[in-house]
Each structure stands twice: as C-alpha cells, then as structure tokens.
Amino acid sequence: MTTPKGEATKARILEAAADLLVTENDVSLDDVMRVTRTSKGQLFHYFPGGREQLRRAAAERHLARLALADAPTMQGTWQDWEAWVELILCRHEQQARDDACEVAAMAGRALDVDKVTRELAGRMYEQWSSELRDQLQAMQSNGLLRSDAPIDELASAVLAALQGGAVLDKATGSHRHLAHALHQALVLMRTYAA
Structure with missing residues (x-):
C-alpha cells in the first residue's frame, strides 16, 4: 500500500x-x-x-492533460464555439515560440515509434473527435445545424484545424495558422447553420 x-x-x-x-x-x-x-x-x-x-x-499523462486543457467543452451555441476558439488562440498567443505546446506535441505521439504510445495518441484523437461529434449532434438536435450537416466531417475538420494549426504555429513562430484554420473550420460549420 x-x-x-x-x-x-x-x-x-x-x-x-x-x-x-x-x-x-x-x-x-x-x-x-x-x-x-x-x-x-x-x-x-x-x-x-x-x-x-x-x-x-x-x-498517458500528457494526453490526459491535453484532454483537460484544450479539449472542447460543451458548445451549445455559435457564441460558445467562437468563445472556445478565442480561448485556444489566447492560450497559444501567450506561449513563446520555444514554449512547449501540448497540442503540437500530440503530433509527435501520433508518429511515435512505440506502438503503445502511438495507440494512446490515436485513442485521444478519437476521443476528441467523439466529443466534437456529440456537441455538433446536440446543436443539430437543438435546431442550430441543418439535418443534412455532415457531423463526422465537421468534427474531423475542427480537430484537424486545431492539431495542424498548432503544429504549424510552433514550426513557424506565427500564430496565424491556428487562427486561420480554426476560423475557417467555424466558417465551414456555419454553412450548415439552420
């Protein structure tokens, strides 16, 4: 004990x-x-x-911290989604280029040579994707998204924008990639607004 x-x-x-x-x-x-x-x-x-x-x-701990830090919380309205994007961007803007970024580091876990670590990262991505799908489906049920909205594709687009934008920002030292990617993901989502 x-x-x-x-x-x-x-x-x-x-x-x-x-x-x-x-x-x-x-x-x-x-x-x-x-x-x-x-x-x-x-x-x-x-x-x-x-x-x-x-x-x-x-x-595992890195991925758990990531889930708590940057995983989306329930967004029931368009304003909630916009506030979440601004929160993510604010966190990334506060980091210096050399500061560690949990989201950008996730890409390294997904490409890890260790199969167990790579599978952990895969599960984390799937968990994020599932959470995003749940939120989008709730918006659809509440009449904020059209019934023909491709929920899986939208969830993937938001997740890819977050991950890819964070990696590009760290590599280039610019905050524009993450901002552009997340804002365009919101634009895509809004094309399916009810």
Missing part, C-alpha cells in the same frame, strides 16, 4: 516525465531524477519497468 507521501512522489515523477516528453520529446531517467530530486531507487520503486514504463505513463 502506497502512503500519501508516496503517491505525491509518484505523481511528481509522472508530471515531470510528461513535461519532458513535451519539451524534449523524450524521457530521460537522469533528467527526471534531477527535476524531481528523486533517486533511481525511487523511480524504479514506482515504475519497475524503468524508462519504457515511465515513458508510456508519461505519454
């Missing part, structure tokens, strides 16, 4: 590893020990599988 202090240590290790996965695109046990001021014995106590177990747990 793990004590509350032990749980806190494990959580600290996991958060540090997730941060490194985003900023460094990998997890080094030495870096985790340095950042968390823990010993190798502590790391292996909580993650007996070593670097690979910690790396996979860090990928």
